[in-house]
Every structure is written in structure tokens, then in C-alpha cells.
Amino acid sequence: MRHDEYHLPVMADEVTGFLVQGPGVYVDGTLGGGGHARRLLEALSGAGWLEGSLLIGIDQDADALDEAGRKLRHFGGRVCLERGNFGDMAAIAGRVIAEKAPGAAVSGILLDLGVSSHQIDTPGRGFSFMSEGPLDMRMDTRSGMTAADMVNTYGEQELAGIFYRYGEERGSRRIARAVKEHVRREGALTRTGELARIVRSVVHGHEHRTKSLARVFQALRIAVNDEMGVLEKALEGGAGLLGPGGRMAVISYHSLEDRMVKLFFREQSADDWGPKGVGLREPVRAGGFREVTRKPVVAGDGEIACNPRARSAKLRILEKKL
Known part of the structure; x- marks a missing residue:
């Protein structure tokens, strides 16, 4: 397998298919090397929506931001890259939107969780037991x-x-x-x-x-990296960012992450029927979101053969109701 194949974005076709519904602000909260961001921008460009769109890419890893910057430079001012933790996504994106697209609603959010291929492949970061390096593991x-x-x-x-x-x-x-x-x-x-x-x-x-x-x-x-605490904060912040009809896509790689995402999406989508036994005909409060994918989307055999990282990936989508 060629080295660059380790850096293929997981389920990129599925992500762009679910997220890109029109021009608007898109947030990649876990930018990494920019693979998913490039596919989102290409989809916006191909549909003629790039001119009215802005992609905000967030990552706490300086190396990842440098790589993504090179990969996305030809999209010019339609891209804004920010160094920060995706748990602070709401604050970071809110600041950028206020500056570059005042009043704009967020149309799509992507969170591709877990350690990036670049980090695993860099012995000096200490993420892998397969190579010798300092026992570090900090993403920032x-x-x-x-x-x-x-x-x-x-x-x-x-x-x-x-x-x-x-x-x-x-x-x-x-x-x-x-x-x-x-x-x-x-x-x-x-x-x-x-x-x-x-x-x-x-x-x-x-x-x-x-x-x-x-x-x-x-x-x-x-x-x-307090990944579970950061994920909880990011999910809550992401849901608050979305405009009507906006979607949040989350790719998880192990059961702890997927369970948290699943439960959060269910809670946001559920109607509030008040105390048990009251027997209301209508809910006290209707859920403000809907689960686009009741079951997680998984990669096909062809993608897994080219990109082994996709084998354990699960994609879930949440949409804010109109």
C-alpha cells in the first residue's frame, strides 16, 4: 500500500452526500490534513455554490494545519483555518462567522474523531506502539x-x-x-x-x-486528551451552531465514542411527553432535531480494501428541524 493511501478521508462520498445541501457555512471541527474539507469544497464548487460558502477548519495540531493549508490553498478566501480544540468549536466558529459572514447560519458540521493517520505515522508524537518514540500522545x-x-x-x-x-x-x-x-x-x-x-x-x-x-x-x-469530555462539549456546541435544516456528521472509531454520539442524537431528537402517567395527546416539547441515520453508515468493502482505517468507522447524521 502506498503511504499516501493512509491519508484518504474516510467515507468522503457519504459525508459530502449528507452534508452538502446548498451554499452556506461549513465547519470541519477535526480538520486533520484537510481531506474531508477538500471534498466538501469540491462538492460545493461542482454545484456552483462555492461563491456563497465559507469553510471553517479547526485543528489543534500545527502540523495538520500546515498540511491542510497546502491542500486547500487554491480555494482562497472560501477557507478559514483556525488552531484550537474541537471542544471549543462553537466559540471559534462563532467568532469567525461574526467577522467573515455576519448573521450566517451553519449548514454543515463534520467531526471525524480519533487520532489522525499523520499523527500515528509520526514516531515523535508517541501515539503508536508499532514505532519507537517519546511517550507523549498529546494532540496539542x-x-x-x-x-x-x-x-x-x-x-x-x-x-x-x-x-x-x-x-x-x-x-x-x-x-x-x-x-x-x-x-x-x-x-x-x-x-x-x-x-x-x-x-x-x-x-x-x-x-x-x-x-x-x-x-x-x-x-x-x-x-x-480528555477525548470523551471534549466530544460531549463539541456535540452540544455543534448542535447549537446549526441553522434550520443544517446537519452535523460524526464519524467515530470505537464503541465509547459511537455510544456517546448515538445517545446525544437520540436525546436531541426525542419529544418531551412530560411525567409518565399524565397521558398527554401531544408532547410538551417537540424534539428540535431528527436523526437522518437511525443506524450508523459504514464503509463499503471497496473502500476498506483501499483504506483499512475505514473498517471500524461509523457515520451518524443529525439534522436541525426547519
């Missing part, structure tokens, strides 16, 4: 606790909780115990390879080791 390298800080300073029980809650790792206690024993005997853990060797030492069987490594590294990444 300007500040915050690293994965090394976490494994070295957190207690055994707290680490085990992270591995189980965010990685659904059954051997969480055994792995956490081995990590803390290593720290006590050998000193601070600072490298991805060190952590990988510890996990391999207590998990038996090649297949089980690989899965446990993936779960442990995923769990630490989620905890380091």
Missing part, C-alpha cells in the same frame, strides 16, 4: 499532561481504571501492576517501546498481545 503539544506523566505519577488503581474504561481491556489490573512495578524498579517510563514491552510481558499469545497493546495505547490517548 503546547501544553498538558503527557502519557509518560500519566503512567509515572498515577497510582496502580487509577491506571487500571483508565485501561478498562477507555480501552475495555480485561487485563487492565495486571497491566497496570506491571507498569507500576517497572517504574518502582527501573525509574520513569518515557518511551513507547518500554510500555509496549511491559504489556507484552504480561499478555500471552500474539493476537492477544496486539489487541491489548492497541487498547492500552488507545486508553492513554483518550485520557491524555
